Amino acid sequence: MYRFEVEKMITVTGLSKMYASQLLFQDVNLQLNTNNCYGIVGANGSGKSTLLRILNGKEMADTGEIQLPRHVRLGILNQDHFQYENIDILDVVMMGHTELWNALKEQEQILSCSDEDFDADRYAKLEDIILSLDGYSFEARAAEILAGLNIQTDKHREPLSVLSGGYKLRVLLGQVLASNPDVLFLDEPTNHLDIISINWLEGFLKEYKGLAIVVSHDHHFLHTVCKNIIDVDYQAVTLYKGNYNRFTQRKVEERKLREKEIEKRKREIDEQKAFITRFKAKATKARQANSRVKRIAKIEIEELAASSRRKPYFKLDMKRASGKMVLQIKNICKSYDQKPVLSHVGFTINRGDKVAIIGPNGIGKSTLLKIVMNTLQADAGDFSWGHETHVGYFAQDHNEQLGQPKQDLLSSFWEECPLEPIGFCYGKLAEVLFSREETSKKIENLSGGEAARLLIAKIAVKKPNVLVLDEPNNHLDLEGIAALSQALNNYPGTILFVSHDRWLVESLATRIIEITPSGIDDYHGSYRDFMERRTLDHLDRKQSIAIERTRKKRKK
Known part of the structure; x- marks a missing residue:
């Protein structure tokens, strides 16, 4: 149930933010409307x-103003699950809607x-x-969110x-979704x-009538749920109308147009300077030369800020091919605490x-990979x-694969190719966005994205055939994921x-298990074909059930 009739929900004027000496963005002006989902995208560390956090009031901007309607209800994902450890899971979700939860508990107290x-x-x-x-159906709605x-x-x-x-954080996500925020x-x-839960969340956000603002590195998710994209780049924040795929096209087109216009102005200046140099000494042309000097002074050339986006170069190859049969798995079973995971x-x-x-x-996906890798x-x-x-092998928990915590990045990489000169190592690390200065960084100080890039580089230099x-994409930004997909x-x-x-999965897989x-379910084909087949199977089952029900009614 959505409470606000107004279209304008958040108005941002003149916003700017710096961290230490680094400018993240400045002079940000936005209008964010209801019945919309906005995706915020940008490189890791772009802001x-x-x-x-500035939009939801958890952090202050250096300058600027944010306006929201009075009594607006904000839904902000809470990451602190420790305060709820001894509370029933369903109650944790229902507590998200504070007004309704308090009313239900007080009513319960009065009746007792x-x-x-x-x-x-x-x-x-x-x-x-x-x-x-609509409080008497609230428990059912909360249970439906948890099921989703x-x-x-x-x-x-x-x-x-x-x-x-991970599942505790799902409950906290359910809590904020159940809070019925504006x-x-x-x-x-x-x-x-x-994948199943992401698909459910996409459906939830498509039906949501308020204003949703999402930060995500998931291409498919952004493309599916977002009607607008807010791009944080070039020390600016730019709003693009349309889904994620449309945004990527428009951003490239706009940058090319701006670069083309700058080149055009530079050529114009060069032509004017050539005329001035040629004719400034001639009395008959001096007046024209002076006129062109003034014309040059009026031509403004915009200095384009550098993009914060950096795309790593992943190159994956193999020394030699394997035999035809690569891996055979027979009747693998695994249980944890007497609970079967793989059967x-x-x-x-x-x-x-x-x-x-x-x-x-x-369900045992990572467990299966650990078994075949003998861990x-x-x-x-x-x-x-x-x-x-x-x-x-790229393990989900790959800290041990990176090296000792106090070891530096360069020596960790060099261990994989000890016969190569140090210049080779610097070059390979530069390809995955590590400057020479950054190669002295300790393993324990690497961010999730840096650790993933290092491990991919260590795997690549060994040239495995499997x-x-x-x-592997968990901590990579959108550019890193695109580069990894291309390499794979x-x-x-x-x-x-x-x-x-x-x-x-859709861009890479030729087989789905x-x-x-x-x-x-072992399907030889693309993910899209797999999903289409599963949808058809589901529809066929529904149709069969409907036909069977009709047949039974006729018998009666």
């Missing part, structure tokens, strides 16, 4: 999350003491509040502490979600396959690598990978 002292007037006021907020985020119904009345860290702020909401999983991967392992969180023991079953297979990748598509070897990024509680 995306800073802008989001009704034999002693029943406050009829207060009860009536609470009843009005609850009815106006793939938190099973049998967990809803258990304390939050029973869930893993403005919804989401910073990387897909980070801890699987009789088996399939064969051949040379050149690009296989995406998909499925909900907790985890299966309870039953077996696997074997084929002839001449040389594997490069890649096993567990969420050009890679001539075999790939087995897990990713919740549908854009990456979905792990489900009832077994695996």
